[in-house]
Amino acid sequence: MREVLEKMIHLARLRLPDEERNRLTKKTEHILEYIERLKELNTDTIEPTSHAIEVVNAFREDAVKPFSNPKKLVEIAPKSFENLFEVPKVINEG
Template sequence: MKITRKEVEYVAHLARLELTPEEAEEFTGQLGQILEYFDKLNELDTSAIEPTSHAIPVVNAFREDVVKPSDDQETALKNAPAREDGFFRVPKIIE
């Protein structure tokens, strides 16, 4: 078994996904298969190869430090489910 159901539930929680018991069962099997496939890839010796972070060989895309007009408040808040006095309104969350 490459991944336990408990791990699947933990990852789902981190991603704020709600899984039914059936779904958790199903994904445990599927994720296990995916991880098994990685075992196959792991047979290759890649110790001398730098891990790939990007698929394209481009570095240093910059912008200059210049202020551009921002959106107005109305536009910014347009899609907000709840708002008040120019703020997004959200349930209180205590960390």
């Protein structure tokens, strides 16, 4: 289990110290054990429900609506430069 969870932690873009990974493994195992009880039910012929209320596509006009303060969207970023979000260098020089 721990190995599988290591992979999940990476997929979820988390970086946990050893102690924390142990805690997480124990708790996840405990929860999964409880979830196992769903196996008692035969659901072969049952359709899945993704939303309790059936909704059809909610189409709306593909029209441009002005946003009151587009500058603010960039300004609230932890680091920004003019109208760009700033991140560490992504491409290495060859």
